[in-house]
Amino acid sequence: MKTYRRIIITLAALLLASHFSADLYAAEKKSVDPRKIMALYKRHCALCHGKDGKGMTKGGQKAGAKDYSDPKVAAKLKDQKKVIKSILDGMKDEKGKMLMAPFKRKLKPQEALGLIKFMQTFSKPKKK
Numbered sequence: 001m002k003t004y005r006r007i008i009i010t011l012a013a014l015l016l017a018s019h020f021s022a023d024l025y026a027a028e029k030k031s032v033d034p035r036k037i038m039a040l041y042k043r044h045c046a047l048c049h050g051k052d053g054k055g056m057t058k059g060g061q062k063a064g065a066k067d068y069s070d071p072k073v074a075a076k077l078k079d080q081k082k083v084i085k086s087i088l089d090g091m092k093d094e095k096g097k098m099l100m101a102p103f104k105r106k107l108k109p110q111e112a113l114g115l116i117k118f119m120q121t122f123s124k125p126k127k128k
């Protein structure tokens with residue numbers, strides 16, 4: 001019977017698909033490869049926040065990026081939930097001027113978290 005066969009095939013495909021997305025989900029829960037995070041930072045963030053997190057770039061100066069090598073500034077990165085939201089949904093100042101565009105379409109929450117952890121390294125004391 002043809003319909004019967006079609007149903008079996010559909011079911012098999014569905015099973016396979018759900019299994020596959022479960023794997024993807026598991027992968028997302030794992031932390032992201034640090035090299036990938038660095039590449040993402042270079043591609044999306046360094047333009048404003050600078051390679052060293054100091055925000056001393058043209059874009060960063062114009063947008064008003066703060067110095068994340070300063071532990072006082074970097075302290076706010078500890079509020080991961082809020083900061084992830086800022087990265088994914090974007091950030092505006094009190095007057096509604098855009099500070100940072102939303103990255104929702106470009107980054108997964110897990111990647112945003114990795115980027116925050118990466119930005120925290122800017123304020124870690126290096127050898128003096």
Ligand code: HEC
Pocket residue numbers: 041044045046047048049055059060063064065066067076077082083086087091099100101103107115116119
């Ligand atoms: C157009 C310039 C620009 C780009 C590109 C940009 N930012 Fe920002 N970002 C800002 C400005 C301006 C602020 C507000 C002042 C500050 O905290 O530096 C900000 C704030 C932040 C904050 C603090 C959020 C909060 O809640 O206080 C984090 C964390 C951050 N950016 C991370 C990133 C990451 C990660 C990327 C790359 C995915 C990125 N930014 C890309 C300009 C930018």
